[in-house]
Amino acid sequence: xxxxxxxxxxxxxxxxxxxxxxxxxxxxxxxxxxxxxxxxxxxxxxxxxxxxxxxxxxxxxxxxxxxxxxxxxxxxxxxxxxxxxxxxxxxxxxxxxxxxxxxxxxxxxxxxxxxxxxxxxxxxxxxxxxxxxxxxxxxxxxxxxxxxxxxxxxxxxxxxxxxxxxxxxxxxxxxxxxxxxxxxxxxxxxxxxxxxxxxxxxxxxxxxxxxxxxxxxxxxxxxxxxxxxxxxxxxxxxxxxxxxxxxxxxxxxxxxxxxxxxxxxxxxxxxxxxxxxxxxxxxxxxxxxxxxxxxxx
Numbered sequence: 001x002x003x004x005x006x007x008x009x010x011x012x013x014x015x016x017x018x019x020x021x022x023x024x025x026x027x028x029x030x031x032x033x034x035x036x037x038x039x040x041x042x043x044x045x046x047x048x049x050x051x052x053x054x055x056x057x058x059x060x061x062x063x064x065x066x067x068x069x070x071x072x073x074x075x076x077x078x079x080x081x082x083x084x085x086x087x088x089x090x091x092x093x094x095x096x097x098x099x100x101x102x103x104x105x106x107x108x109x110x111x112x113x114x115x116x117x118x119x120x121x122x123x124x125x126x127x128x129x130x131x132x133x134x135x136x137x138x139x140x141x142x143x144x145x146x147x148x149x150x151x152x153x154x155x156x157x158x159x160x161x162x163x164x165x166x167x168x169x170x171x172x173x174x175x176x177x178x179x180x181x182x183x184x185x186x187x188x189x190x191x192x193x194x195x196x197x198x199x200x201x202x203x204x205x206x207x208x209x210x211x212x213x214x215x216x217x218x219x220x221x222x223x224x225x226x227x228x229x230x231x232x233x234x235x236x237x238x239x240x241x242x243x244x245x246x247x248x249x250x251x252x253x254x255x256x257x258x259x260x261x262x263x264x265x266x267x268x269x270x271x272x273x274x275x276x277x278x279x280x281x282x283x284x285x286x287x288x289x290x291x292x293x294x295x296x297x
Contacts, residue, residue, distance in 0.1 A: 005035050017054070095122060096127060156276075164263070186215065191204075192236040
C-alpha cells in the first residue's frame, strides 16, 4: 500500500469519476485505474462499484476512505512541520552546557536567537562534561558546549574560543597590589576549586601540577558563584573563567592575570559524527562565535 494509491482513492471518491480524478492527480486515467485495482487486490476487497456513468464507494470503500483521509492529513501535517523546522518557523532545540558556561555565555545569545526565530524553543540542559557527552551520543541533545580535553572518536569537536582563567583574590589581599601575579606567589595560598567531576576543577589542578605547584585545597563547590563568594569572604583564592568575572559588582573578588603562560580553557561544541547539527543549532553556534568575536574587539 502506497501513499499515491490513497490519494487516488480519495480523488475518485470526491469526484465520483476516474477520469476527473486522474486529471486532478495529474496522471493518466489507465494508470490511476491500475493503481486502484492493485490496491483492491492487496485488500481482497472492492473499494468502488463501477457503473457506466458514475463510481460509488462500497461499504468497505467508505470505511477505507475515512482512514485514508486521516493518514493523508497526518502526512501533509508532517511535511508542513518539517518545512517549518527547516525554515526555523517552529521546533525545539536542546543544548547541553557546562554550568560554568551557561549563565555567562547563553542569555544574550538566546535573546538574539529568540528575536530572530521566535517559533523555535531552546531547552538548556546543564551538566558535567561526562554526562553531556553521554547525552550527545544518545541523541538526547542537539549539541553540547563543553571544554577540552574530550577524547572520544565518536564525537565531532569544534573549537569555538579560548578564554583566560583569572586569579580571583579576596579584596585587600596582598597580591592585589601586583598587576601580574606569578605562579610562585601562590605556593602557600589556600585554593578553592570546583567539585570533583567538574572539568574546570580538573583543569585548575592540572595547571598547578604542570607548574609544580602544590596548593592547599580549602573548599570545593559545584557553583562558580559560591566559589567567588568564598573567595570574597577571605577563605582562599581560585581560578575563574574570564566570562564569569564580575568587575562591576561590589563584595566580589579582585581579579588578576597570572604571568605567562597564562592558564586557559578551550570551549568547544560537540556532537556525534553520525548526526550533524541542524540549521537551528548552526544558527546558534554562529551567534555564539559572533558574540565572542565582538566582545574581544
